Amino acid sequence: SEKVLLGLATSESYDSVAEFLKERNIAEFKLLHSDPPVVEAKIPLPLVSDLSKLSGVLSVEPKPKKKLMNDVARSGELMNVDSANESGYTGKGVMVIVADTGLDSGDLATIHDDFLNKNVIGVLAENNDKAEDWRDIHGHGSHVAGSATGTGAHENGKYAGTARDADLYFIRFLTDSYDIVDLTDGDFSKAYNAGGRVMNNSWGSGYSGFKGEYNSEAKLYDSLSRKYPDLLILFAAGNENLDFYYEDNCTLGMEAVGKNIVTVGASESYHPEFTT
Secondary structure, eight states: OEEEEEEESSGGGHHHHHHHHHHTTOOOEEEEEETTEEEEEEEOGGGHHHHHTSTTEEEEEEOOEEEEOOOSOOOHHHHOHHHHHHTTOSOTTOEEEEEESOOTTSOTTTOOGGGSSSOEEEEEOTTOOSOSSSOOSSSHHHHHHHHHHOOOGGGTTTTOOTTTTOEEEEEEOBOTTSOBOOOOHHHHHHHHHTTEEEEEEOEEEEOTTOTTOOOHHHHHHHHHHHHSTTOEEEEEOOSOOOSTTOOSSOOOOSGGGOSSSEEEOOSOOOOTTOOO
């Protein structure tokens, strides 16, 4: 059996899909998102053909595996950050949403110096029932949050983030077994209602042969941009182009091809392993 995503025409189509799956003794399925409506199910592959013929099912696609991106922190030389900060663009008055592996200690009383003196809200993703708090057991989330909003206080401003004066709403989507859970409609609405207006996502989905495909993940974030028109959603383009002579035609993650979001890539970066 494999996990698939079923794109539905309307949320009302869920009942007929659920009945179809139950009749075939498929127990592992759920409505993943309501807008656009997407069902995640674990099914035998021969069942795909029958599912695709169901009224109300618009698409059946493999569930992509999410992976972390962004392996280089803020660079004043490459990103022209210092010039932007000196012009007054420091993130003041903005709350940045970061969805990632967790943030430092997960405790405001003991959090890293670079996240003090700002409004920090840390939460577990609604689907993350396999973690006790929003602490970072991986390191990537703290790195990303620091790159975005860290004040640099620990080193007297030397390693400040791009938007050092911005507040932070952090969503931990990594379980204690290092799996990434899907974000829910509730995760987005809570972050937005808390004041989040910029969402940074240094991660993405993909599977062999389907990089850059416009799938349910891209549709979800396009839909969020329509639902929250003053929410700016950013995704990393991806870390796939590790070779100057990369043979694949597209190295973008699936979310990064969204039409209503901002995809951030790099034309150059510091990678000493490249010598030509």
